[in-house]
Structure formats: C-alpha cells, structure tokens
C-alpha cells in the first residue's frame with residue numbers, strides 16, 4: 001500500500017498561470033523518490049503543497065488514510081508531525097544552540113504552554129543526542145547554529161526532521177548550497193534514513209546524476225506537469241530531453 | 255544622439271538625479287522659509303531694545319546660571335528625590351509601553367498575523383504617533399486632571415505607538431524560512447514566536463526600548479513643567495518661572511545633563527556587554 005497518494009493536484013499563485021497541472025503520483029513506505037526538473041517547473045511548490053505550507057487549489061493528497069487538504073488547523077498540526085521537511089537554506093534559528101534547534105522538531109507534539117516554556121522530557125533530549133551522534137555532529141551540540149558550516153547545519157536540519165518520528169521526509173534541494181563532499185554525506189544520510197528507518201523521502205534535486213544514483217524512483221517535472229515517472233534506469237536521453245528541454249551533454253553535470 | 259532615457263539640464267549637462275521636481279520643490283521651500291525669516295525680523299517690535307546691552311545681560315545671566323549654580327529652595331536630598339521621580343515616570347511609561355507594544359507588534363507584523371488585523375493596528379498606531387506626546391498628555395489631563403497620571407498615560411500612549419512600529423519592523427525582518435521550518439514540524443503559533451522570533455529579535459527589541467527610555471526621560475522632564483507631573487522638571491519650572499532663581503536653574507540643568515550622560519554611558523555599556531554578537 002502506498003503511504004502518500006497525490007491525485008489531480010492543481011495550484012496557481014496568480015489566477016492565470018498554473019504552476020501545477022493535474023499532478024498524480026504515489027509513494028510507498030521507505031521509498032526514495034527524486035523530483036527533477038528545470039528551474040520554475042514547480043518542484044518546490046509541489047513539496048510545499050504536500051505539507052500545506054502553500055495551499056493547493058484542487059485535488060487530493062491522501063496520507064495515511066486522510067486527505068491532507070481537508071484538515072483543519074489542529075488536525076493539520078497533528079498530521080505535520082508525521083512529515084519532516086529539510087530546506088536548501090537549512091532554516092535553523094541561528095542564535096539558538098544546535099540541541100535547541102533539534103528539539104524544535106518536538107513542538108508538534110506539545111501543548112502551547114509546554115512548548116512555550118520549552119519543557120522537553122529527558123527521553124526527548126536523549127533522543128536528540130542519539131540523532132546528533134548518528135549524524136556525527138554531537139560535538140557541536142552546545143554551539144550556536146550560526147557557528148556551523150553549511151553541511152553541519154544541514155545535518156542539524158535532518159536531526160530536527162527525524163526527531164519528529166516522521167513517516168515522510170520532504171527535502172527541497174537539500175544539497176544545492178553544499179560542496180560535493182558535504183553533498184555526498186547528506187545524500188548518504190538521507191538514503192540510509194529511507195533504507196534503515198523505512199521513512200519515505202521525496203527529494204527535489206537539480207543534479208540528474210545524483211538523482212539517478214540514489215533514487216528508487218524519479219519524477220520529472222516540466223512546466224507544472226509530470227513528464228516522467230519511473231525507475232532511474234528508465235530515465236534515458238529521450239526523457240531527459242523531455243524534462244529539461246535539452247540533451248544531457250548540453251547540461252552542466254557534476 | 256542621446257538615448258531617449260537620458261536627461262540634460264538647461265546648461266546641457268547630463269542629470270544624475272532622478273526627479274527634477276522634488277529638487278526644485280525643496281529649493282523653493284528653503285528659499286521661501288529664508289525670506290520669511292528675514293522679513294519676520296524686520297517686523298519685530300524693537301522699542302527700548304539696545305542690542306549691546308541685551309547681549310551683555312544675557313551673557314551675565316548665562317554666567318550666573320552656569321558658573322554659579324546653587325540650590326536655594328530645596329536640599330540636595332530633595333533634588334535627588336525629584337530626579338528619581340522623573341526617572342520613575344520614564345521607567346513606568348517605557349516598561350508598560352514595551353510590554354503592551356510587544357503584543358500589539360506581534361499582531362501587526364505582516365509575516366506573523368492576519369493581514370487585516372495588521373493593517374488596522376498599523377493605521378491606528380500611525381495616528382497616535384502623529385500627535386506629539388505633549389498633546390496626548392494634555393488630552394488625558396481632561397479625564398485624569400493635570401498631574402503624573404495624565405503624564406504617564408500620555409507618555410505610555412506615545413511609547414506604545416512608537417515601539418509597535420519599531421518592534422513590528424524587527425519582527426518582519428525575521429527570516430521567512432525559519433518560520434516555515436517550524437510550521438512544517440507542526441509547531442503552533444506561540445511556539446514559533448517564543449522559540450524563533452524572540453531569540454532572533456531580542457537584541458533589537460531591547461535597544462529600541464532603551465532608546466525610547468532616553469526619549470521618555472527628556473519628555474518626563476518637560477512634562478514636569480508643562481503638565482505638573484512633578485519631578486525635576488517641575489522644580490525647573492518653579493525656579494525659572496516662579497522664583498526667577500538663575501542659580502537654581504543652572505543647578506537643575508546640570509543635574510538633568512548628568513542623568514542624561516549616565517543613561518547614555520549605561521546604555522552603551524549594556525549594548526557592548528549583551529548585544530555584541
């Protein structure tokens with residue numbers, strides 16, 4: 001059974017131009033799914049529609065048996081705890097420590113008062129340290145986030161998503177601001193998250209090679225429509241041309 | 255041939271300023287104000303005024319005021335107490351104002367609050383700000399009577415308006431991605447405020463509050479005189495307008511100056527200590 005099912009999703013920011021047109025796809029448990037496509041194709045919009053950071057116009061997003069688009073405020077908060085998100089620019093609170101930023105991932109489980117007072121249980125803190133250790137940054141736990149390198153900050157972002165105990169992680173260009181080595185570290189971590197923890201990952205990527213070597217499945221988006229949906233070896237020159245409008249050798253590849 | 259967008263002035267030189275109109279309006283304003291000032295001097299009533307003697311006497315007065323300051327109508331202890339009263343007026347108005355302004359600013363920052371709520375608060379607050387503090391004090395004096403209550407209410411009112419603008423602008427500068435990240439984890443609104451917005455803006459909030467406190471101190475001095483709010487301002491008013499005691503005026507001026515300097519030093523010190531990073 002698939003964990004996430006997107007049906008006939010439509011979205012436009014201004015009334016005349018459609019950013020997403022009748023998007024249909026599904027993702028299974030533990031699947032590693034990449035979304036590729038040229039700039040402005042609507043990749044970020046697609047991810048943001050799933051956890052409703054932007055409001056879709058039409059369609060259904062079935063996640064764990066409920067339609068996310070129909071949820072009210074409180075139910076939405078509860079549903080969001082099951083969906084982690086990782087951002088290109090990490091989006092940590094720079095003046096707070098690493099451990100504090102990781103614990104922010106628990107707010108979805110807390111009442112207003114508990115959260116505002118910053119009450120976290122010992123288990124939660126232990127779990128945070130366990131995750132930091134797993135990603136190899138426990139030495140920085142008490143540093144302020146603005147003192148960390150980009151790759152380290154992204155790992156904090158991953159910890160913040162993982163401490164939510166999510167079933168699904170959305171990654172919007174997680175390696176676009178990183179050097180090749182840090183990129184590999186991050187992608188390896190994401191891959192092991194999906195394989196070992198059985199968490200579904202949907203990753204927006206700009207590098208076709210990276211998408212091909214890590215993904216179970218690739219979705220190609222062009223101008224708001226899905227033009228490719230299949231496994232990485234099915235993505236041949238013809239489809240790449242359809243997605244990007246040109247051949248691989250014309251693209252700058254890593 | 256010049257491009258269509260290129261503009262030259264009458265002498266044929268290329269303009270580098272955008273609007274000629276704005277410049278000429280400014281020039282005309284300055285010119286007419288100068289003319290008005292000069293003509294005003296011509297129409298003053300100068301009977302019985304001898305410029306030489308007037309300057310001499312002013313100099314003598316200033317000398318008595320600032321070189322021989324002394325206290326005649328009240329003691330050192332009392333002076334200190336009165337300065338304390340003025341500072342307390344400023345402290346109350348500033349702290350209450352900052353707390354209230356903090357909440358109003360949250361509702362009026364466009365990235366945190368409903369668009370319409372934010373707009374209404376901003377318009378309301380702009381209206382309050384447009385009226386000077388002194389006027390607010392006099393308006394509140396209708397209900398509360400002249401005195402410290404009216405002074406505090408008026409100062410509070412204007413402080414709130416001032417700080418709401420400053421605070422909400424600080425909140426609006428908060429990185430949008432940070433708020434999105436917290437929302438995506440399922441955090442509630444208050445969680446985001448306390449754990450992302452506050453840590454990112456606290457230094458700005460504190461330095462704006464301190465700046466407002468300095469303003470409120472000088473306003474409190476003026477209010478002591480104008481609205482009978484008590485404190486050192488009232489003593490200054492009595493010394494100058496009632497007893498014509500130049501030495502005491504000098505003393506009080508020095509006292510106010512001293513407090514202002516202490517405040518300035520304290521605020522710079524605090525900023526260095528806590529806001530450095």
Ligand SMILES: Nc1ncnc2c1ncn2[C@@H]1O[C@H](COP(=O)(O)OP(=O)(O)OP(=O)(O)O)[C@@H](O)[C@H]1O
Nearest residue numbers: 013014019037038039040041042043044045046206
């Ligand atoms: N907040 C917004 N308001 C209006 N239009 C937007 C907004 N966000 C995105 N768009 C438009 O929607 C389209 C798709 O944008 P989106 O960010 O989803 O593209 P993308 O595939 O993520 O591109 P990139 O690879 O450059 O990140 C673009 O044409 C963009 O101009």
Ligand SMILES: [Mg+2]
Nearest residue numbers: 043044045173
């Ligand atoms: Mg994008």
